[in-house]
Every structure is written in C-alpha cells, then in structure tokens.
Amino acid sequence: MDQPSATTATTTFDPVDFETDPTRYRHFRVAYDGSVATVTMDVDPNACIRPGYELKLNSYDLGVDIELADIVRRMRFEHPEVRVVVITSGNERVFCAGANINMLGSSSHAWKVNFCKFTNETRCEIEDATEHSGQIYVAACNGTTAGGGYELALACKEIYLQDDGNSAVSLPEVPLLGVLPGTGGLTRLTDKRKVRRDLADVFCTTAEGVRGKKAVKWRLVDAVFPRSKFDEKVRERAKALAEAAAEGLPGGTRRPVELPPLAPEVTEKSRTYRHVTLTWDDEARLAHLTVRGPTRDDVAVLEKGGDALLDAGADLWALRAFRELDDALLHLRLNHMNVGLVLVRAEGDAQTIVDHDTALAKNRDHWFGREVILHMARVLRRYDNTSRSFFAMGDAGTAFAGCLFELALGADRFYLLDDPDHPVKVALSELSFGALPMHHGMTRLAAHFHGEPDKLEALAGDTSPKDPEEADEAGLVTVLLDDIDWEDDTRVAIEERLSLSPDALTGMEQNLRFPGPETMESKIYARLSAWQNWIFIRPNATGPQGALSLYGRPERPQFDWQRV
Amino acid sequence: MTEVSSVDLNSKIPNNVGLSDDPKLRRALEKWLPEYLEWWNDMGPSDFYDKPVFLRTAVSVTSDGWAHYDYVKLPEYRWGIFLAPPKGPLTIKCGDDAGKPAWTEIPGEHRNALRRIIVTQADTEPASVEQQRMLGHMAPSLYDLRNLFQVNVEEGRHLWAMVYLLHKYFGRDGRDEAEELLQRRSGDPDKPRILGAFNQPCDHWLSFYAFTMFTDRDGKYQLAALSESGFAPLALSTQFMLTEEAHHLFVGETGLDRIIRRSAELEREDPNGDVRAQGGIDFDLIQRTINYWYSYSLDLFGGEISNNASDFFASGLKGRYREDKFEDHKAIAGTYRLPVVENGRLVEKDVPLRHAMNEVLRDAYVADCERALRKWNRTLEQMGSSTRLYLPSRRFHRHQGIYAGHYFDPQGNLITEEEFERNRHKWLLTPADNDYLLSIMKPVYEPGKFANWIAPPKRGIEGKPIDFEYVKMHD
C-alpha cells in the first residue's frame, strides 16, 4: 500500500518564527503613559509573513498577530504598572479590516486553521489579562471596524466607536466571503456582549455593519463619541478604568520582568532550549518533547519569595520552561505539520517538583508569582488545543509531577513504566486542583475523572509522590507496563496511532479531551472553529466557484444550494 | 412596480411617481419635507431668501416641460420627484445577468449594496449646497448669482430624487438614512459628508466654477453609470437628474472660460503682462485651482482596482458610461492595464477588467475634461495669450486608490514626499491664494455689470439679454 507522502504539507518557506520583540515590530506602536498603554495598530502593507498579498487597510496575517501576542504577553511581565491597554489604529479611516482576505484565499487549509487558532488564542489571552491580571483592554475604534477587526474589539472589555457618520462595526464574513467570523465573533456577540440573537442574525448578514447610536442600542459597542472628542473621551474612560482597576491588585514591587529571547539551539531535527527539547522526524511523523523539571535551587528561590522572584525574573524555572514549551508547541504546529504523534517526557525529581509547586503557589499573592502561574495555565491550554496526538511516556528517568503531570493529564494517553530497577514517581501538587484550568474551566484532573467523582474526591489535596502501581490504582495511568512489555507494547501503540486518519484523530481527540461543560472560550474552539473549519473545506467557500476563492475576482460565487 | 404616471404638480410634493396613490410613501415623504426645509433654511443660501430669482423648474418630464422659467423665491421653490419616462422595456445592462429584464423592486441580495450606492450619491447633493452657501455675497454678477441658485435648488431636488428611492424601497433603514443625510455637514469634523471632495471648502467663485466643472462632472459620470443600473427606478431617476446636471457643468466650464478670457484681456492690457496688477486672476492660480479640484474629483471615482466596482458591475447595479456602446456587457474575461507603484517604481500591471470599472469610468471623465481644456486653450489662443493650461496626471495629489500615499508631480512622475511638500505651493491652492481671491471678489448686483476678473457670458438665460435682472435684489 502506498504511504501517503510525508512531504506534501511541508512548505518550502522559511519556518515561522514566533519570537519577536518591540525593536522588531513592523505593525504596532506601543506608548506608555503611567497606568495607561496605547497600542496603535498601523500595519505595514508590505511586511507580510508570506508572499502574495498586501496587508491593506490594517488587515492582518499571522505575522501581525505574532506581534500582537508578543505585546499582550510583554505587557503583563514588562509593564506591570499598566492597568488599561487601549487598542486603536494609526490608519486614517480604518480601525482594522480583519484577517487579510487574499491571504486566506491563497493559503492552504492547514495554514488557515492554524492561523485562526493562533489568533483565537491571542484574543483569549487578551481576555485573560483583563480578567486575571488587572490589565483591562479597551478598543478605541477610530474608523471602520470590520470582520476580524471587530472580533479584536470584541476581545476587549469595552468598545468605543467613533461617531462620524461613516465608521461602522461589522461582521461581513457571511454575506461577503461565505465563511464565519471565526475568531470568536459569533460567540462573543451572544455570550459576552449579550447581543440579542435575532439582532445578531441581522448584524452578521449585513455586510456594511452598524454604526452610531444603533450600534450602542444593539450593545455592539459601549458608546460612540464624535470624532473631535474621540481621543479625549477614550482617554478619560481609560483613566477612570485604570483607577478602578488599581483596587485589590496582588502585591509585590511592580518591577518589570524583561523577557529575553529564548535562543534555542536549532538543528535540522531539533530545538534545544534550556529546559525543553523538541526533536522530530518528519518522515516518521513522530516528535519527542521533553521538559526538564526544576532543581532544588529553583525551589529555594521561590521559597525566599518576593524580590527573589523578581531578581530571578525570566530565569525563573516556571516562567522559562513554560515559555520554551509554548514556543516548541507553536513550532510543532506550524513548521512540522506532518508530525502526528508527540511523545512527551517530563524529567526530574517528583518531590522537587511538588515542592516547587507548593512554593510557587505561596507566591500567588505576589503579582509576578501570579503572572507566572497564569502563564503556565495559558501554555497548558495551548497544549490541550494542539491537534496532534500526545502520548505521555513515563519511562525511566521521568517524573510526571505537579505542573508537569498536567502534561500527562492533558495527553491522550499516559504510559507508565513499572520497573523496580528504575523507579518512577507520579505526583499531584498544589497546582493540580484549580490553578491551571483548561479553557472549559475544569482542572485536567477533574476532566480526567469526569465519570469517577469518588476517585477525584480520594485524591483531593493528596500531593504525595506515588509509585507506579499506586498511581495506576488511583486511576491516573492509561497503561501500566513492566520493563519486559514496555518496548514492544509502546512500539505497537505508536505504530497503530500513526496509521489512523489524522483528521479523525484530531476530531476524536478534541472531543475526548474536554469532557464536561462548555464555557464561552471552549465554545469558540469547539463550536465556532469546528464549523469554520468545515466551511473552509466546503466548495461554497473554497471551491473554484466559492465565495472565498472568488473574493477579489471578477466572477461572482455560485453556491450549491443544498443544505447539508 | 414603478410606473411613471403623469405629473402631479398640485400635490404638496410635485411628482410623476403616483404619490397620491401611495399614501404610506406620501406620509413618509411628507414627514421628511419639513425636516428638509429646515435643513434648507439652515444650510442653503438663506441670506437671499426674500429675493425673486429667475429659475427653471420642472413641470413635466418631457424635454420642453422641465424647462419652465419664472421668478421664484428660493424657499418657495417646489422640489419634486421625477423619473424619466422609460424608452421601451428596461433590461439589466451589464454583468452576469445582462439582457434579463430590469428589476422593478429591490432584489434582496443587492439591497445593501444598492442602499450604499444611493446613499453615497445622495450625500453629495446637500453637501455641495452647504459648501456654496456663502458665495452669493461675492457674486460677480446677477447672471452668475442666478446660476448659483439654480445649481443649489437642483442639488436639493437631486437629494429628493435619492430620498424618494430610500423611502420607497428601503423601508425603515431607508428612512433612517434619509434623516442622516440632513444631519451630516460638509467639512464638519464630527459629522462630515461621506466623500472627501465634499468636505473641502469652496469659499470663492474660482473654486465654485472649478467645483461645478470638475466635481459636478464626476457626478455626471456617476449618474450616467447608475442610469445603466438594472434597478429600474434608480436608472430612471438618474436619467432625469442628468438633464439638470448638464446645466451645472455648463456653469463651471463657461465660468472658467470667462475667467480665462478676462485674464487674457488683462494680461494684454497690463504693460508687464501682469494679470494680478490689473486685479485679475493670474494663470498660475487658475492652474493651481485646476490641479486642486481635478485631483480631488478624481478621488470620487474610487479605487483603481476595486472589489466593489467589480461586484457592482457583475451584479448589474452600475454600468459603464454609455454601456450601450460596448459590445461585451459581461466583461468577465478582459483585463485593464494601468501603472502601479511597486517597490518604489511605477510598473504596468494588468488587472481583471471588472475590477478596473472605476478606472474605466474615470477614463471617460478624463477625456471629457481634456476636451474642456482644449476649449480653454483655444480661447487663450484666440486672445493672443501664449499661456496654455493643462490637466495634471491622474496620479497627482490623490487621497484615494492605489496612488494615495505616494507622491507624484503634476506630470505623474514618482517623487519624494519632501519634494512634493517643497512644491506644494506651486502646484496647489494656498491660503494666500484664497486671501487674494477673497480680496478681489466683491459682489456686483447691478444688471448687466460684471466683476473685473471675469468676462460676461456670450448670451443670457432662456433668450433673455445679459443685462436682464436675473435676481431681483430690490423690490
């Protein structure tokens, strides 16, 4: 039987680099004025991440969004004094026209999906900062706010629109492009802004959108201000919000923590960071992801607390290791699309990790300690959201404990070695019981035991390292293997996994990983993105006569009218 | 179904659209009427409202019927709603459905696009009245004053024509849009008019003539393109508006011609050939005015490469100028070649013809403007002046489309921003120009007399002599 070619999806472009810093921004300017930061989007039309389109009218592609994500992340660590972030536009008439349509029309399905996922994650990070870090995002829509532009505004806590008779907010995806406003648009409209669903229906089918008082009345924006007073009114509102947000913040000196480049060592087949190693074999469609746990010294820093944390800054294990993990996951997603299965290992000493987590949890009332935990949670959500099979491999030398045990709980399966000559421990920690929620709001432990509440109950507060057998008994292990079976059984499992349909696996995993209820955030990925990704492959969008394909072309789309 | 019925001049709103048989629409329009009058009172040439003006009013839609002349006080002018009578069965003129019967009701799928087209056109009509409202105070003659008011009332009627469509076919949204048309104000930073040129100040008569020459001429081409629309009521409305628009263009083209003629005379009279020394308008200033208004007017056609233009054409909402003269009304296959800026250089690029429909329309406009320039240069030649005026490149001083954001000299060469700014005062109207023009533009209200800076017209209006009292300034 023919093996599907392993190279078809590999792009011939340079790999995407997800790291950037303010000296390299092409599309944004950030200004700081005490507790208010202003992020001005002014996209350079010629600086696109892939050739073949121009980023006109403040439209964006992945490269633009990588900068935005960098801004949001750095804001929390490097500008902890900031309480309000105003997002506005440097373009004279357009706030933001959304994702670049020519880019979407000319990209592969996989690129589109990954682009959308990344932008969705960035929007969720904006909300996370607003909700948990006391950094409130405000959209100052000083021009046309269309599609992804309005979705960006929707991710902000408040939206202000210029009232000049022209500037409108709109979601024209359905009428113009035959696709969905898939960057959270539909979901946030109804679930966050509580726009009445029938009005949302009218709004989403009216390409030109809604402006002025009607936009306020329909709750699409919080207020409109005349053009001559717009900046002043937004500034006033930002100041007031900043004052309110300053109440009840976690303590600690608000000294910035700079995030230096991760500078991994990169070869043809690996990325080696300080605490993380990612290796891959594109032919075999297999990758290995290893995270090395904290040392006793790392624990000691946390135990000192306060300024000791700030002195360690970006070198703090928990921040550094998870930044590296994040970067590795993004590389895996965009630059190694053929890799289907990732074997995950957590190395170190279980008790040390448990102690690390205990010490870190004690710092959650320090702003920086809290930010580090919030960051870990976000990276783990990125892990949950990654459309690859993950097998956690608890073989000799591993220590799936505490925050690193989340990698086993988040994986699709957890294989654990039971070999007295190579004792391996597994442990929960203070962080296992709520500090690192999934995006549907549950802990990974609770999701794991969704059908076995008594087992969950039995483990409550239990942070003692467990032998393999104990762990298996407690229900924490998928397959427990002794040293004789390990080699063969895992090999077979890997081969079997790699033989299954990648599409079916993605769908299956994304369903099975999130038992239990939904939140707005999880609905964005599970409902909105899933529908969007289906529509993306339908001929009505991307076939030769499809609306997305023909946008910008002289022909008009021709639909297959059958409802599916 | 829209039926053009006989003209009803006696109803509150004169019309030939059978308003008396459509009480709902009549009520809506009668509600809008006082709001319109209030706008006209606030933003029209209100200082002249007690003066009888010799105006043309439409009394029927046949070619002789709409040209009825009499003295009217401006607030008593009877704006009405008139559609041109259809010539035979109407069809969709262009796009994918070319040749099929025209729509007499709005097709749902095109509703929003049509509303946008109509609102954008409608917005220009009151805007120009606002821009011109103070010009009466410096009119060079009663003849010109009367022409100004004729243009003003007809722009008001054009607004009526568009508002009728909004009320009749767009329900609640249309009524909201009609109200907003009366709320926006030319040049207001908070509620500006939609299009750039309609927010530029037009504060003296040189700009007025240039505006009616160049900006109203854009209007003519937009109306002509809309008169090819597959939406029959829009096509018939705009056809009738075109008959009025022709007079506005006449005012602009001949107004500039008369200034040029006069300047040539003054040039000859002055020992140093210095037009300004004689209180006239020098040719450099005229050229700067042409550059200024022509470039702003070019912007009104929209982007050179435009999805909207393609959609409007493809769906039969907006055709080309004289679509009948083209053989292929689908224009699906052709391309259009135009220079674009790439990597700091101008290179030729082929784009799908449908995407270049704005540019195709702009071509017709440019050719028409070139014709006027040839005429003015003939005047200069006859007058023995060696000066020749020209149209700047269509890339010069643009704020819309693919050339916006780049800098070009009037010949169309790509230059730096610094170079452009250094030459701005040579190429475009400056505040000092405006000061000078305001200093020479004192009103002349005596029948048959003309300001020093402009020549009299060749003939009067409707067979009346030039010294006819076109506006009765004293009872």
Ligand SMILES: [Fe+2]
């Ligand atoms: Fe007009």
Ligand SMILES: [Fe+2]
């Ligand atoms: Fe006009």
